[in-house]
Amino acid sequence: QSALTQPASVSGSPGQSITISCTGTSSDVGGYNYVSWYQQHPGKGPKLIIYDVSNRPSGVSNRFSGSKSGNTASLTISGLQAEDEADYYCNSYTSSSTYVFGTGTKVTVL
Amino acid sequence: QVQLVQSGAELKKPGASVKVSCKASGYTFTSNALSWVRQAPGQGLEWMGWIIAHDGDTNYAQKFQGRVTMTTDTSTSTAYMELRSLRSDDTAVYYCARHSGNYYFDFWGQGTLVTVSS
Numbered sequence: 082q083s084a085l086t087q088p089a090s091v092s093g094s095p096g097q098s099i100t101i102s103c104t105g106t107s108s109d110v111g112g113y114n115y116v117s118w119y120q121q122h123p124g125k126g127p128k129l130i131i132y133d134v135s136n137r138p139s140g141v142s143n144r145f146s147g148s149k150s151g152n153t154a155s156l157t158i159s160g161l162q163a164e165d166e167a168d169y170y171c172n173s174y175t176s177s178s179t180y181v182f183g184t185g186t187k188v189t190v191l
Numbered sequence: 192q193v194q195l196v197q198s199g200a201e202l203k204k205p206g207a208s209v210k211v212s213c214k215a216s217g218y219t220f221t222s223n224a225l226s227w228v229r230q231a232p233g234q235g236l237e238w239m240g241w242i243i244a245h246d247g248d249t250n251y252a253q254k255f256q257g258r259v260t261m262t263t264d265t266s267t268s269t270a271y272m273e274l275r276s277l278r279s280d281d282t283a284v285y286y287c288a289r290h291s292g293n294y295y296f297d298f299w300g301q302g303t304l305v306t307v308s309s
Contacts, residue, residue, distance in 0.1 A: 082253065084235070115294035119236070126286060126302055127228075127236065132295040170236050174294040178250050180226065185235035 085110065085171055085183035092189040098159040101186045103171035104152060109181055111152035115174035118147060118156045122167045130169075131156060158188070166190045193217040195287050195300035202306045203277050210273040211303045213287030220268035221245035224290040227261060227272045229283040230302075237283075241290065242270060277307045 086104040093099040103110065103118075110116055118131035129138055131147040134154060144159045154173070158165055171183035198212040213225065227239040240251035242261040249261050260273045270287055285303045288296035 113294070117295035119296075121236075126299045127288075127296075128299075129295060129297055132291070132297075133293065138297070168235075172236075172238070172295070179252055180238045180241070180294075182228075182236040182238055 082109075082175060082177070082179060082181050085173060085181055087169075087171060087183040087186045089184070090187045090189065092191055093158075093161045094191045095161055095163065097161050098157060099161060099188065101156045101158075101169055101171075101188070103154040103156070103173075103183045105154075105173055105181070106152055108176040109173040110149065110154050110171075112176055113174050114149070116147070116149060116154040117172045118145075119170045119172065120167050121170065127170065161190055163190050193289065193298045195289060195298055197285075197287060197300040197303045200304040200306070202308065204309055205278060205307055207277050207307075208273060208275040209277060209305050210271055211285050211287075211305070213270040213272075213300050215268045215270070215289070218289075220263075221265055223292070225261075225263075225270045226288045226290060226296060227259075228286045228288055228296075230286070231280070231283040234283075239272070239285075244270065274305075277305075279307050281305065282307045 116134045119127035121127045134149045135147040146157045169186045194216045196214045224243045226241040242249045262271045287300040289298040291297040
């Protein structure tokens with residue numbers, strides 16, 4: 082199972098919106114609405130920010146939103162803030178009843 | 192509150208085995224599955240496998256099949272991940288993560304650093 086493909090880095094200025102893509106196949110991203118996203122600050126563990134493509138857990142800012150089209154899922158961060166600078170990983174359930182993470186995207190706030 | 196507390200850092204020689212523990216509290220341990228995820232230094236997250244806590248059913252990533260064993264002890268609400276025939280590229284932080292009722296990981300352990308070096 083190959084990792085899902087994400088851009089290595091995305092940057093934006095405070096207040097701007099950015100979008101991170103996550104491309105898989107019909108056996109994972111495209112086959113199920115079970116894409117989740119995780120935020121990881123340096124030296125910390127991952128934190129769930131989006132589940133089931135577009136749902137936010139309680140306590141997660143509504144500046145984070147998710148969507149999916151075909152084999153590609155996307156995470157959008159609107160109103161970018163300094164605290165959003167972190168690594169972001171997508172994850173999908175697969176047809177083998179396994180899971181696969183994306184390659185990860187480093188978000189830089191300019 | 193849900194907590195997953197992992198065992199401490201390990202230093203192992205190549206060819207050895209390591210067993211990492213993950214003690215759960217704040218929920219009914221047998222109600223959820225757990226996954227193990229690792230992260231090599233400066234690298235991304237890598238899913239290793241899952242275990243259903245109440246019956247021990249497992250599913251491992253193909254990359255680790257034959258080298259990893261995941262188990263649970265329901266009497267102590269603890270999950271274990273054993274990795275054998277360690278190599279230097281197994282050096283990583285290993286996390287346990289609780290599956291929600293659905294297909295995502297809602298709580299994570301603090302991570303356990305495993306260093307493989309001669």
